[in-house]
Amino acid sequence: MTTLTIGKVAERAGVGVETVRFYEREGLIDEPPRGPSGYRHYPTSVVPRLLFIKRAKELGFTLNEIKELLSLRLDPETTCADVKQRAETKIADIKEKMRSLRRMKKALVKLTESCRGRGPVDDCPILDALDPQERKR
Amino acid sequence: MTTLTIGKVAERAGVGVETVRFYEREGLIDEPPRGPSGYRHYPTSVVPRLLFIKRAKELGFTLNEIKELLSLRLDPETTCADVKQRAETKIADIKEKMRSLRRMKKALVKLTESCRGRGPVDDCPILDALDPQERKR
DNA sequence: CTTGACTCCGTAGTATGGTACAGGCCGTAC
DNA sequence: GTACGGCCTGTACCATACTACGGAGTCAAG
Numbered sequence: 001m002t003t004l005t006i007g008k009v010a011e012r013a014g015v016g017v018e019t020v021r022f023y024e025r026e027g028l029i030d031e032p033p034r035g036p037s038g039y040r041h042y043p044t045s046v047v048p049r050l051l052f053i054k055r056a057k058e059l060g061f062t063l064n065e066i067k068e069l070l071s072l073r074l075d076p077e078t079t080c081a082d083v084k085q086r087a088e089t090k091i092a093d094i095k096e097k098m099r100s101l102r103r104m105k106k107a108l109v110k111l112t113e114s115c116r117g118r119g120p121v122d123d124c125p126i127l128d129a130l131d132p133q134e135r136k137r
Numbered sequence: 138m139t140t141l142t143i144g145k146v147a148e149r150a151g152v153g154v155e156t157v158r159f160y161e162r163e164g165l166i167d168e169p170p171r172g173p174s175g176y177r178h179y180p181t182s183v184v185p186r187l188l189f190i191k192r193a194k195e196l197g198f199t200l201n202e203i204k205e206l207l208s209l210r211l212d213p214e215t216t217c218a219d220v221k222q223r224a225e226t227k228i229a230d231i232k233e234k235m236r237s238l239r240r241m242k243k244a245l246v247k248l249t250e251s252c253r254g255r256g257p258v259d260d261c262p263i264l265d266a267l268d269p270q271e272r273k274r
Numbered sequence: 275c276t277t278g279a280c281t282c283c284g285t286a287g288t289a290t291g292g293t294a295c296a297g298g299c300c301g302t303a304c
Numbered sequence: 305g306t307a308c309g310g311c312c313t314g315t316a317c318c319a320t321a322c323t324a325c326g327g328a329g330t331c332a333a334g
Contacts, residue, residue: 052268124217
């Protein structure tokens with residue numbers, strides 16, 4: 001059976017060597033067997049595992065959440081519904097973040113619209129709005 | 138002239154005492170004069186300054202950006218357009234974040250829709266999609 | 275057999291925005 | 305005068321996800 005060094009694994013998965021070790025410390029990937037020199041000998045299955053982590057990260061899961069996701073499927077009690085639940089929670093998180101960003105954007109747009117973009121900073125309606133008391137004393 | 142202790146300042150601005158000291162270290166508020174005991178004696182103007190910081194944070198500015206915003210208005214060369222520019226950059230940042238979140242959400246929704254939410258985790262289309270190789274070996 | 279690339283471990287540092295002590299001094303009310 | 309809170313400094317710690325570094329051992333090619 002073929003094994004890979006940490007460098008090969010990192011290369012195939014498109015991550016850094018340090019990242020692989022970091023994921024091991026964090027419990028996201030199994031500790032691989034070692035050769036007599038202490039070198040890690042990875043089964044090739046670690047590569048798709050790393051890709052899994054990568055994709056889940058792209059979907060906005062944190063490493064802790066990904067760890068949960070990974071452990072979910074080791075538990076025979078877990079159902080598909082459990083996984084779906086995680087995904088739906090994450091969707092709700094994302095919606096909440098988007099709401100917050102929309103609020104911010106709306107406020108900022110309003111501020112920039114109120115500003116002609118000319119004149120000295122003393123008269124800037126943007127700073128005025130942020131700070132109705134402190135300036136112009 | 139009235140001065141405030143750090144506790145009073147924090148209370149009026151609705152932040153923690155440690156936060157006030159932290160902002161001082163970070164250069165967001167001036168170092169106040171000290172009494173003979175070493176106690177900080179704040180002018181009341183520090184309160185609106187803290188509120189400014191609070192509002193700017195709510196708009197999504199980082200502490201570093203807020204520091205820039207604060208220094209902008211000390212510079213007589215600064216124009217209103219400079220401030221407007223910062224706000225517009227921030228709006229662009231927010232738009233970018235929202236795009237990214239929309240992408241994530243879309244992918245997640247697609248995954249949850251593909252999942253009936255029943256059955257064992259081995260057959261979960263969500264995990265399958267994250268990881269087309271590793272499982273079911 | 276040497277050289278260079280790779281790996282090992284442990285520790286520390288990055289950015290962000292604080293929060294939490296410990297140990298000691300200060301100020302005020304009773 | 306003494307007790308209790310508030311304040312002082314400095315340091316360490318929280319989460320997040322890595323990244324860097326030093327010093328030493330190892331592997332493979334030439």
